[in-house]
Amino acid sequence: MAKEGVKLLDFWASPFCxxxxxxxxxxxxxxxxxxxxxxxxxxxxxxxxxxxxQKVPVLLHNDKPIxxxxxxxxxxxxxxxxxPLMPACAFGRARARFWADFIDKKIFEGGSKIxxxxxxxxxxxxxxxxxxxxxxxxxxGEKDYFNGDTFGFVDIILIGLTSWFFAxxxxxxxxxxxxxxxFSAWIKRCMERESVSKVIPAPESxxxxxxxLRKMHGVE
Amino acid sequence: xxxxxxxxxxxxxxxxxxxxxxxxxKGIEYEYKEEDLSNKSPLLLKMNPVHKKIPVLIHNGRxxxxxxxxxxxxxxxxxxxxxxxxSHPYQRAQARFWADYVDKKIYDAGRKIWTTKGEEQExxxxxxxxxxxxxxxxxxxxxYFGGESFGFVDIALLPFSTWFYxxxxxxxxxxxxxxxxxxxxxNRCKEKETVSKSLSDPHKVYEFVLxxxxxxxx
Numbered sequence: 001m002a003k004e005g006v007k008l009l010d011f012w013a014s015p016f017c018x019x020x021x022x023x024x025x026x027x028x029x030x031x032x033x034x035x036x037x038x039x040x041x042x043x044x045x046x047x048x049x050x051x052x053x054q055k056v057p058v059l060l061h062n063d064k065p066i067x068x069x070x071x072x073x074x075x076x077x078x079x080x081x082x083x084p085l086m087p088a089c090a091f092g093r094a095r096a097r098f099w100a101d102f103i104d105k106k107i108f109e110g111g112s113k114i115x116x117x118x119x120x121x122x123x124x125x126x127x128x129x130x131x132x133x134x135x136x137x138x139x140x141g142e143k144d145y146f147n148g149d150t151f152g153f154v155d156i157i158l159i160g161l162t163s164w165f166f167a168x169x170x171x172x173x174x175x176x177x178x179x180x181x182x183f184s185a186w187i188k189r190c191m192e193r194e195s196v197s198k199v200i201p202a203p204e205s206x207x208x209x210x211x212x213l214r215k216m217h218g219v220e
Numbered sequence: 221x222x223x224x225x226x227x228x229x230x231x232x233x234x235x236x237x238x239x240x241x242x243x244x245x246k247g248i249e250y251e252y253k254e255e256d257l258s259n260k261s262p263l264l265l266k267m268n269p270v271h272k273k274i275p276v277l278i279h280n281g282r283x284x285x286x287x288x289x290x291x292x293x294x295x296x297x298x299x300x301x302x303x304x305x306x307s308h309p310y311q312r313a314q315a316r317f318w319a320d321y322v323d324k325k326i327y328d329a330g331r332k333i334w335t336t337k338g339e340e341q342e343x344x345x346x347x348x349x350x351x352x353x354x355x356x357x358x359x360x361x362x363x364y365f366g367g368e369s370f371g372f373v374d375i376a377l378l379p380f381s382t383w384f385y386x387x388x389x390x391x392x393x394x395x396x397x398x399x400x401x402x403x404x405x406x407n408r409c410k411e412k413e414t415v416s417k418s419l420s421d422p423h424k425v426y427e428f429v430l431x432x433x434x435x436x437x438x
Contacts, residue, residue, distance in 0.1 A: 052321065052354070066313045068320060078309035090296040091282055097289045102270065135270060 005062040006031035009046050011038050013209045015108065016069035017057040018160025018199050023073045025195030026156070027080040070100050073156055085153045092148075099139055099146060100157045106132045107161045114172045115210050116219055126172040133180045140186055151193060159190045159200070166203030167210040225250035226278040228264050230257055231420050232428040234327070235287035236275040237379035242291045244414035245370070246298040288319055291375055304372050318358060318365065319376035325351040326380050333391045334429050335438055345391045349398045356402045363408060374409060378419070381406040385422035386429040 006024070010017045010033045024031050036046055036056050049065035050058050059066045059075065066075045077085040086093050110132050113125035136158070140146055146154035165176055177184040190196050214220060227243065227250050229236035243250055255264055255274050267276045267283035277284040277293065284293045295304040305312050329351055332344035355377065359365055365373035381403075384395050396403040409415045 061310070064310055066310070066317075068317055071313055071316050071320065074316065075309055075313040078312065090293055091279075091284070093296065094284045094289050094293040097292065098284075098286055101286050101289065 007060040008033050009036055009043070009049070009056050009058040009060070010034060011036050011056045012201055013163075013206050014056055015160035015164060016055075018163070019069045019156055020057045020059055020072045020076070021199040022156050022159065022195050023076040023085065025199065026083065026085065026151070027076060029076070029080055070104060070157060073153065077153065083150075085147070085156065087148065087152070096147070096153045099136075099154045103136070103154070103158050103161070107158070108164075111161070111164055111168045114168045115214055116217055118220070122172065126174055129168065129172070130174070130176075130179045133176065133183050137180050137182045140182060144189060145186070151190065155186075155190055159187070159196055162187050163200045163203060163206050164210070167207040170207060171210070171214075223248070224280050226253060227251070228253050228255055228261070228267065228274050228276040228278070230255050230274050232382075232425045233274060234379035234383060237382065237419055238287045238375050239275045239277055239290045239294070240418035241375050241378065241415055242294045242304060244418050245302045245304065245375075246294060247301060248294070248298060288323065288376060291372065295372075304366075304375065306366070306371070315366070315372045318355070318373045321351075322355070322373070322376045322380070326377070330380065330383055330387050333387045334433065335436065341391060345387075345393055348387065349393075349395070352395065352399045352402055356399050359401065359405055364405070370409065370412065370415075374405075378406065378409050378415065382420050382422045382425050383429075386426040389426060390429070 006029055008017070008020055008024070008031050010021070012035065021033075034043070034045070036042055038056070042054060045060075046056065046058060047054055049060060050067045053067065055067070057067075057069055057072060059072045061075075061079065066072050073085070086096055110125070110129045114122065114129060117125050136146075143149070145151050146158065169175055191200065225243070225248055227236070227239055229240070229252060231254060240252075253261075253263075255261060257274070260272060264274065264276060265272055267278055268274075268285045271285065273285070275287055275290060277290040279293075279297070284290045291304065305315055326348070329344055329348040333341060333348060336344060362368075364370045365377070387393075388395055410419070
């Protein structure tokens with residue numbers, strides 16, 4: 001086990017893996033990344049360290065596995081307390097967990113409905129997705145980050161998912177910026193952070209991934 | 221400083237029961253408000269505009285939503301008594317993982333049992349039993365999921381036991397026959413007064429489910 005005993009089982013296009021990488025980056029924790037071939041064959045290590053879901057990301061800290069991306073980010077925040085990713089007060093933390101849960105329930109599934117459907121269904125999916133982003137805009141308000149003045153937990157939970165927006169925009173025939181300019185400004189602000197920009201893949205590459213997924217699901 | 225705590229809830233809700241148990245464990249006095257989910261109160265709609273769901277914990281006028289978020293909030297604010305989560309980050313991560321597993325698996329599998337028939341219902345029954353067996357495995361020989369002391373995962377799962385009678389009656393099977401250790405754990409937890417006074421009556425839950433089925437035309 002190299003690098004402070006921290007290893008991350010990863011997949012380059014996974015917005016959930018991006019969460020873990022950004023959190024580790026924010027804490028300045030060095031880690032060994034192991035890219036998993038999700039379509040070719042998952043490694044023995046992945047299957048044995050996450051037997052229930054068999055998914056990435058998996059964080060291994062001194063060989064002990066932590067799974068589920070939001071859980072991993074919370075663990076990283078608690079195991080390496082500085083700088084804190086969560087607000088100091090309990091109510092602020094409850095709000096952060098609430099929005100992280102909202103993001104987990106709505107964004108990836110909402111976006112998937114866009115690239116998986118056509119015609120009338122696609123229109124509905126697109127409008128629902130925009131509504132979800134508007135709710136998040138409401139939560140962001142006038143703040144620089146969802147966490148307040150500083151980049152934090154909710155920002156980390158959300159920003160990786162935005163790397164898939166280019167694909168949603170392409171297949172949905174819309175632009176997030178036209179409907180949610182505040183949200184788009186927040187994306188740009190986060191992308192200026194090194195911990196974010198070095199792990200977010202090029203949107204065009206993610207789009208190619210989505211094209212492949214569409215084929216696999218028999219869309220068009 | 222005196223705290224004003226209100227819980228917007230619905231008697232049969234397993235999610236509401238989680239918060240009731242946590243409040244009882246900490247000895248917190250609160251005002252319980254029963255919501256009619258077919259006619260939600262302006263207070264509920266104001267306090268949870270995003271999901272419009274119960275339970276909602278209102279602490280000194282500020283709302284906390286989503287049951288596991290509420291339980292964690294209760295644990296953090298009233299931290300001097302009965303800790304619900306372990307103190308070590310790795311054990312905390314394990315506790316959150318298993319509570320999340322309960323959230324992902326148990327509700328949907330249970331719901332399919334009382335909303336379907338025939339082949340679909342058989343599949344749902346097997347799914348529920350499989351998930352409960354995984355949880356039984358995680359419990360092992362420990363008295364509680366939290367180890368020696370009752371905690372977060374126990375609170376996350378326990379309320380579903382009040383729906384077992386409904387699942388068993390409508391699905392014509394016995395959970396105890398398949399998962400005896402889990403039922404032993406349920407009974408152990410119910411010896412705690414904080415639990416027994418917070419859990420709803422399984423027969424009343426069953427009546428509620430029958431009413432829901434009628435409404436849904438099942």
